[in-house]
Amino acid sequence: MKLKLATLALGATMAAGPVMADLVFPSLSYRTGPFAAGGIPFADGYADYFTLLNERDGGIGGEIAQVPECETAYNTEKGVECYEATKDAGALIYQPLSTGITYQLIPKVTADDIPMHTMGYGRTSAKNGKVFSHVFNYPANYWDGASAGVNHFLEQSGGSLEGKKITLLHFNGAYGREPIPTLEALAEKHGFDFNAIPIDYPGQEQKSQWLQIRREKPDYILFWGWGVMNQVAIQEAANIRYDMNNFMGIWWSGSENDVKPAGDGANGYKSVQFHNVGSDFPVFDDIQKYVVDAGKAAGAGDQVGSVLYNRGVYAAFLAAEAAKQAQDANGTSAIDASMMRDAMENLSITADIMTAAGLPNFGPEFSVSCANHGGDGMSAIAQWDASAQSWSLISDFATSDASVITPLIDADSAAYAAENKIEMGCN
């Protein structure tokens, strides 16, 4: 026991964080474990964008941005450890990139007064800022994604889904079940048949599911998967020769990693995205010049321009913009987490801001308010071209069906508020 305490003491001295006064953007990444392939490019993009700001502009408003990285391996308990290890170092914002870690950080960040941004994941009803004061999920959430998918299918089938059959193929867990209520409501509205087929983790064996799809011949498939599930599902769809034009994944099932193993068979596969794809943006030239060529890239530098790398860049961009606006609003460059939260609540991303950052038309224009932490829920559809080996957007950013989603969000957040006795804010 004594020895144990001695090692403990050693551990604690090690845990001392970076110096205060810099702007700290902790990156809870996962570069190992079953979801490493998705976590690596995101973490690289997140770190590289801040490195770019430091190298090119000398930081944000003259303050150097620090990105201490902490490996979670997508494990909730390591996530707690990472949060506790980094929060005292003046962390401005958390982006855990994991639904499990998000859920247990929601009460914690609220108590510690640190904002959390869960971009396209986490708790969908966190859009309701009246209940979730410190959690933001702009620019889009899962229910927006489901609605965007249905809207696209609607367009594809000429304006009516009456009598069509849409299947949701999903991860059998909280994440995968999220869109079900929305899709059920949409099925009622548009008159299509809806059924859900779950796949258990990890999802290497999906014969049963795809035989069922082959028998039932749904007109369209929406897909909520993550990890190895994605590659297998797309491969199996190619095997049964399902028309890829009618097969659409959510943004977590729409990266290069997911389609490449299936080769040419994946051609035409679609995915919902809330940011642009490809490397044809000025910011990537700068990243190449200031970060990769200077040998300062977080990863091997070969991920630049891939979908998940772009998402990391986009996450970093939104955080950096919020930090800038917090600096302007408070007239000081040394902002703290509470100023950051206020700035995020008043954040508005316009085309000019994106262009100035070298990211023209990279994401939707949106603005956040106290009651609405989720933006306007705008997303676009991307399609995979196997011969060019690239994703490209085939639609503009469009809003989701708020008439269906808003009541669901209100109901879910009200249930959370009642269970945890939270007073509604924003009055």
Added chain:
Amino acid sequence: MFYREAGDFKTSYKEDNQTFPIKFDRYRYYAVMFLAFAVVPFIVNDYWVNAIFLPFLIYSIAAIGLNILTGYCGQVSLGTGGFMAVGAYACYKLMTVFPEVSIIIHVLLAGGVTAFVCILFGLPSLRIKGFYLAVATLAAQFFLVWLFNRVPWFYNYSASGQINSPERTVLDIAVTGPNTDAWAKYMFCLVFLTFCALVARNLTRGSVGRKWMAIRDMDIAAEIIGVNPLKAKISAFGVSGFFVGIAGALLFAVYLGAAEAGDSFGITKSFLVLFMIIIGGLGSIFGSFAGAAFLVLLPVLLKNVLVGTLGWPTDLAAHFEFIIVGGLIITFLILEPHGLAQLWRVAKEKLRLWPFPH
């Protein structure tokens, strides 16, 4: 020198049969208890409690539970994760349905529910043995996780399928929920751990424990000398389930605050707790503590040394963590197959004679 039996005379059976018959052991035990209850709560901060102490305390309870089943009764189980999920979901349902009842009672009841489920899944153990049983308990693991995912009643029909622990207090001090002080969480878990360890220690010393061990050592022989295998095995599953359920309830309510069956109570959890008792030592309460400490502390320590001090990239550090943990497990097994508890016993034997071994 420090560790003497000489002059430590016993004048009654009661004294001779106490848990720590050697004076030094006893004082060490009091010192540790004093430290844990009266010193640590005043000096800990959030990081220490959330990253080190809470997981250590909670996994110790789970490890004690599994050790009773596997170490004392010889029934290898890989369903621990699933049983912890039972504890967590039972606790959640109780907390939300009866908000006015004390959380302490909820946690104990969650243990009771888990004990029942554990007995149910323990019934095949009467026919199935060894690794076959281990794999059969995996059926419990997968089925339970699937069930909690599938039936919305368990998570109160929330859209997300996650369960969140609302704020509950003991003596007007919050022990669950976001506004809990670090020391309160720590004390709450420590009390449960102390309770569980005392119960376990005394059960294993008594006739119940001797029956378990008889079954472990040779079940047919045990049956012949009059140990009822049904009762012995079922009681081991029940007691083990009770502890594991408490651990699951605490893990969810106090430590994580939010959980999802597949995410927090997956198969990896089952393996983790099994590793703890094997590394710590099968059939030893101290071994459960040592194993939990080893597997909770080592990764945190390695991470802090490799990333914090040496400044390695996190992915390399994480990979090296795997290599080092794997290498250490093998090294330990080669040096001392019976775990850290055996190392401790050997050290005690040596200390008894030191510095005059002859």
Added chain:
Amino acid sequence: MPEQLIFGMEVFLNGLMAGVLYALVALGFVLIYKASGIFNYAQGVMALFSALTLVGIMEGQVPFGHLINAIFGTEIHGFGWHVPAFAAILLTMGVMILLAVIVQKCVFRHLVGQEPIILFMATIGLAYFLEGVGDIMWGSEIKKLDVGLPQGINTLIDETTFGWFGYGFFIDNLDIVATVIAALLVTALVIFAQYTKQGRAMRAVADDHQAALSVGISLNFVWVMVWSVAGFVALVAGIMWGTKSGVQFSLSLIALKALPVLMLGGFTSIPGAIVGGLIIGVGEKLFEFAIGPMVGGATENWFAYVLALIFLVFRPQGLFGEKIIERV
């Protein structure tokens, strides 16, 4: 014929095919358990490791490239050559044999005569170790594995069955190849075990360690051999599963699919692994087909275990396992 029956037949056939793939993983477990009494948890990780090595060699990746770059600040990524699949498989086999020698020399030689659970624990340590080494050596991103195996629907079967029933059956070409390879593999193993000197030594060791030792069989040699053969089986399983999903960490989780097969077939029987695999494959697929939709689906993971559990209650040593004779 009623529609449901036709669908059921299709599911049945696919279940058989999936069962073969499960059996491939289970085979590796059985080999090692039979010869040395070790329940090798690392079998799944060995499949991952061998598949990673295979891809790495084929793509001409520099082993430990990331580590070297991090330490020396260099920018090396590949040798720039591509090794043909066949040569790469041979080289990978060499690596797996080397691994078997190291594992035997460094780990299990020191643990002879220990209790089964200790040996099991050691293989868990090995699994951790290999996982870390594999990631550091070859990186943890997803890699496409293409050794020229066909994939996709078999049109011949599709059209023939369409002619018969008016509904074309879906059989994956990869599954057919896997079945053929598994059959070849089992035949080769049986021939090896029955007719070669080394094979006989292996069986002798499996029967009785001490008797084998006393007639002059080197236990060390046999164990290295068994681990090499298990490494080879892992490589085959790794290629099959890796072709489906790309080579990535999750490949190591296929071990979980093999456990119910082992329970059902018995830890000590090679035919048991095959038959068990088929029963599990068919059972879980048919259950998902017939009952799954009623209870919400995704039943396969637990149903495989429950099915095995039901079998075990009636035959505690598995279908083909050795009868346990208990004496006091």
